[in-house]
Amino acid sequence: MWRIGDAQVPLVGRAEERRVLAALVSAARDGSGGSLVVRGDPGIGKTSLVRAATAQLTDVLLLSVDGFEAESTLPFAGVQRIGMPLADHIDALPPRFATALRVATGYAAGPPPEPFLVGLALLALIAESTTGGPVVVVVDDAHLLDPESLGALAFVARRLDAESILLLIALRDGAPADALLAGLPELRLTGLDVPAAVALVSRSSEQPIDPVVAVRVAEETGGNPLALVDLARDLTPGRLSELSLSEGPVPIGHRLEGHYLATVRAHDPDVQSWLLVAAAASGGDPLLIERAVDRLGIPARAATAAEAAGLVSVGTTIRFRHPLVRSAVYGGAAAQDRRHAHTALGAEALARGLVELAAWHRAEAAFGVDDDAADRLQEVADRAGRRGGFASRARLLARAADLTSMGPRRAARLLDAAEAAGLAGAARLALDLVDRIPGEQLDDVQRGRTIAVRASLAAFLADPVHVARASAEMLDAADAFAPTAPERERRALLFAFQYALPAERSLAGTTVDAIGRRIRSAVGERADDPLGIILSALASLILDAPAEAAPRLRTAVATLHARPDDDILDYGALGAVLCTALWDGETGDDLLNRLVRVARERGSLRILDAALWTQSLLRLGRGDPAAAGRSLEHVREVRRAMGFPAEHVVNAAQLAWSGAPPATVLGIAEAVLALGFGGVHSSGVRAVAIQDIAAGHYRDAFERLKPFVEEPFLHITPHELTDFVEAAERSGNGTAALAAMERLEPVSAAIDSPWLTGVVTRCRALLLGDALEAEPLHRGAVDLLSEAGTPADLGRAHLLYGEWLRRQRRRRDARTELRLALDVFERVEAPVFAARARAELEKTGDRQAEVRADPSSLTPQESAVARLAARGRTNAEIASALFISTSTVDYHLRKVFQKLGISSRRLLAERLGLLDP
Template sequence: MLVGRESEFAKLAEGVQRAHEARGAALVVRGEAGIGKTALLADLERCAAGVQVLKAHGVESESTLAYAGLTELLHPVLHLLPRLPQRRRTALEAALGLGHEQVNDPFGAYAATLSLLAEAAEDRPVLALVDDAHLLDAESANALRFSARRLANDPVCIVLAMRTGEGIDFESSGFAQVALSGLSPEAARAVLGAVSPEVLHQLHGGTGGNPLALRELARLLSPAQLQGRDRLPDPLPVGPAIARAFGARIEALPEPTQSALVIAAADESGLVVNTARALRMRGLALEDLDVAVAVELVALEDGRLAFAHPLIRSTAYRRAAPSARRDAHLALAEAMREDPPSRARRAWHLASATIEPDEHIAAELERVATDARTRGAPAVAGRALEVAARVTTPGSVRVRRLLSGAAAHHQAGQPTHAVALLDAAMAEIDDPLARADAQRLRAQVITFHGGSAPIRALLIDEAARVELHDPTRAAVLRLDAAMASMMMGEPLEAERLAEQAWPQVRDTPLFRPFAALAVGTARILRGDGARGLPLLEEAIAYVERGDFWALGPYGGQMFMAELTAGRATTAVARSERAAERLRAEGMLSALPAALFSIAWARMTIGEWQGAEEAANESLAIARDVGQRALEIEPMSLLAWLAGVQGRFDEGRALVATALEQGTAHGVDSIRTVGGWVLGRLELSAGDLEAAAATLEEVGRFSLERGMEAPAIAPWAQDLAEVLIRLGRHADAEATLRVLERQARKTQIDESAFAGALRCRGLIADDFDGSFQASLERHEQVPDPFERARTELCFGERLRRAGRRAEARVVLRAALATFERLGAEPWARRAHAELAGSGERARRRTPDTADRLTPQERQVAALVARGATNREAAATLFVSPKTIETHLSHVYRKLGVRSRAELAHRLAAGSTDG
């Protein structure tokens, strides 16, 4: 075991032990260069028994090669590919360059990586070690991050070594951090050997205990200096100056060896055959490196060349003149000319060898980008196009490459890179049509990774610029601006923009579906459901007949628009079909919106457990794919469920986070939805004053922005009830008039009429008619919670009117619904009213199924429908072991022993909540 690393090693060994126990582990070893990360991983590999080790090494030059790190890591287990579901296998084969099918969404390869690691762990526990993980290509890093979150129940331990402050953030995805600091003075003595106490103190203080720096000092200093008999150099060659120490060692080598080291350093593939060819082309030989091998700067074995430390490689490369570095890359490119598998690597060497525009090199890089796209590696494609543009003469071709690179970076979730390329393109664009396309792309980047407010003005301005050149393009830009206005919670402005664009695009087949969605949704939000719903239906039908992406990045909005129109039942069916298709195709980036639509629709029709499952999954996948703006809606829904079920602190925390993120991303529509959720929560908690204050603010904001669709956030009916209970009848009457106007205007939302009639029943002297009319409206709306609220209010008035027997009938119905849903605070109110009516009702003991977690319920439902563990795992993007673990919990909690019993239990409806 390494001296001085006992505690850090113990943490890694614990991770390996967790893998042996099928509990999974993921760790990141972080520290500065030379601190001992590589040695610690090697020590772990030597000491780990009974595991199969998969290894990869991040290399700077390979960060521009699609899935280079993943290819190296998974190579020993590729024989297990036939075990994967066909779509997963196809996605991973395409990503690793083993197949010929085109895969556009990288998340299919990420999910397949998860599946392959899980399959490998079926044979023996897996220890995956990745050194210099900060240098991994983006797709490989994301595949590991995605997989590690879902291997908690598998015999897999993933350990990454990374420099402090570099690489992507693995820790936020559940990786435990093992931070390496300097060695203790005692451990430093073991590295230095014979050294006086005073010198030890100086060297330890000067190096901070960095093992590499200590070893280099022990090599550079004389025995007399180490013993304190001679003075030490001042300053010590440590810290940033350690590269100078390496430089001094290299400078002492023969000139041919120094030149050979530059070529070896430029070829980070480590393949001796490439280095040897390049050396011969420059009149050098592999034997020129023998001296460097002798002084332990490099090692040559098994056909590979390795530098003793990355800092030695970078020093050998950086100390050479720029012209020498370019010549080294050119020699390597020439050496790879006859090697087709090295075509991408050769293109990058050619790019590093030139500082002048070169169309041949640019075209080669564009081919690299095309290949990366087909393999689901948009980050690599974006980088290749970025460099291709750098070596392209200014003009339309360069602009095209910049815009294509920006689009690829956008797909890869790299908005900063995308915006930088867009800025570069805008500086050269003189074609107004190309400019409009660039600005539209900029708007999409900002929408998903920034905020909506700045892009609406951008889109409107660009539409005015391009109007004379291409009215259709101008109209599409205004439709985008309309969608941005909806995210900003401004349906009035959205309607204006959409209606302005509609005449120009309604007869254009390419854009009509998107226009129908934008115009239809804007009309529905403005309360004009009669004219909006037919257009929305047209957009949905178009998508269901063909391509989910026909509506561009707004496809997920169509189901929510249908819910806004009061069509919850059909929205559930349609969004579930879409989600099933997206799961099958591995299109995770489109899944959060579809899952949220399922969640909201299920909440509306009283399937709260299913709503919670879908919302949690929507939230998790939105985080996985980097769509921070799409985390806001599922958080709001989970807050709503927490509030009506009595988990008030949890609900308030979720709403606060949703509102904060909404503000950060310009999604001001959360002020309506999130505000209403908070108001409903305070109503559930019985804090009427807080509920009134919150809901009044929601009402002011919504009405000012032109929100006339009561279904999107029925604040008015909640506010009216709160004001009535506070005795503010005049204010309640004004609120009721707003609600009744909206109900009449929309014409398609029975729930608004039902809510208005319920509130009328609370204040009318002859209340029976209002409540009965409300219950009749509820018959048209599959929302059991709202019906139960009406029954509760009706029962309250009947009891206070002395009609106790009649009150008990409706109160029993309300209590039964609240208990079935788990609406604990509302059930308490109904129980208290029943007790007041003279009935001693017993509270229902929750079924054991109510204690299933959302994911356990998902697993139970899939298995009950006949899915195998592997099929369920593929559907939920987890491993079969995770399914097995959840299923064992389900069996125990429900008291069943077989899949048949489980199916019967679920069919009986005992888990319905």
């Protein structure tokens, strides 16, 4: 049925669209969850189509919510209304999920939950309710939902797989909610075709209509069902004939809204006033509207007249015939009348204890500056922040600032709004808000906060200038904080260091040494608190000789290990820097694994995304491209959960290790460099140089690495030097190789690391060439690297020793080393080195070495599920780790067992081998 208010006419056309929705419902019944975003212009039939698809469902739990403008800044208001019918299931959820939902919806106090954790909790809550059968969730007018609820629903939609859940989201075309729903499957409704439109016009009219007129009306309205139904009902056949003969278009969109406004204005003033209050109320609360109307002295009969005219339907809520009717009523009223309506509604909401709603109406009633209304919005914004509603907090504070008198309070509210927008990931909004702040009205701390907001947005906006200058800007922020806010100063300095890492040699506006000196001036030579210890270590890494820096770096690593989980979220990623400088990849991986675990548990997907990316770089640096690839796949999974395109997740260095053509890798590296990310560029170029070494193109490797060696950068350069030694020695640049060794030796002497000592020993063996004295060095390198947990470097040690043995004509011994090398390279998925090892084996007469076949055809998500199950994780733990439901975990495990030909988890570890979590 086409539904306009409570009136109905048969639903004509839309056969294909109804088939699509029926198939989704059927799939949900069969345990295959899904989602669909239904888009279209006002009046195109979104609501009617969704209702027709769900009206006759049996043995299905139907949850239905509508978006309301008055709730659009109340964080998680939509989640609250969805969750209310499922309240009996909340105690069955894991405690952190139950707590997140209760805090987000205002039923409990506690730390603000991460928005994605609320989304995961909502998914778990809906999935828990499927025990009695499929669940269909319908969200209409989704463009009017609060952004937190819409974000949570979008998260749920992206994680539906093997659940008996269908999520249908209907909203207008071009809604600002588009970014939140990016990537979800869509059904875009357009006008009915002419035969269906003519049929709808004919059925809707109370009098016969000339078929020629009906066709003309259908064509001119573009088949918009609302326009067809209302014109057929409101206009006589004669008037329709006049419209069909005119040269102008039939009323639709704004014109149709004008048609409704004329209809409304045909009623007496009391009815118009009542309709205006109902339109201003947005949510359709009958009691609120009734009492607000009474405050304004509007007689009760006006409601009866409005309903009798078919403009509204009155029930448990008051609904307009269509949003365009409400829009016509509200938009056509005088501004003063709108303010009177909001004032009455706000007073009644406050009398009923609806503080957030009262503040919203009070703000809508404001004219120009209204500090009292701004103060009320500030209170509501603070409540939103306590519930984790940072997007709503940003909007509320921005509106509060608009209502605040010019001066420091207005500037402070704009700054608070910008920081909230940044926390919500709304980078453009945050930047716009910062641009509105009058700098002369800020104190030093506020000025520092403003600078910090701008610097923090650089990576979000991929602005090459600001990516390169972010560290310099954070130093400026630290200077602003220094006189009165030393803790803020130290945190700004920490960020100044962190922002230098992605920029690396593209750093602009400052230098690494300047950052180190500024940190040391703030914390001194010694510090005894965690942040001070970490900062002191970073300053030492920058400014001091390795022998002096190493003890401080170890103390900082120990400090990180001892910190509680909350601090790990703030500092955990620095563990990768400290451990890389100490050549301690295993400890770095342990710290990152902890950071990944905590971020997953808290639902901190942005931190998780960064941690997994850092983990992929660390694992690649340790020489395990296979493990790095698994981390990258987890990054892609997180990006999908957040609604970002996963195909854009590319690590140029990992591609090189995997055998991608150098031109492809270098093209990606140059593109990233153009965005200011010098660190990603240098890692990509270094990986191509390693690829050159594997292929025997030593001169090319030498030329690629030389600029990096000549322009050192922190903890990165010693790792580059080890490859440079091999490239230089093998390309006839022995002097450069010896100079590089002279730079490596002090680092090796200062750091007690089997990894570094093993690599340096390998380099010494290389410098001896075919001399017999090289053999104990080759053996020593193999022994040391066997303890280091750095497989590619171990494989390279076996390879170089095997090549040396072959040149000594010791073929049997050479085969042993080369087979060990080949096994390592195949296990860590380093095909270029594997090819070299295989070629060397053939030179020894061993022609049996073949490329190892891929043992399975698991999809990335199947592989992730299988690896966690092989580690003994429960389905619930796997679901939490991968942001999916337990049903989806069970579904993937069944597929894994089938593909691997096993029947129990006990055999997974054996079949998959020793894998990283």
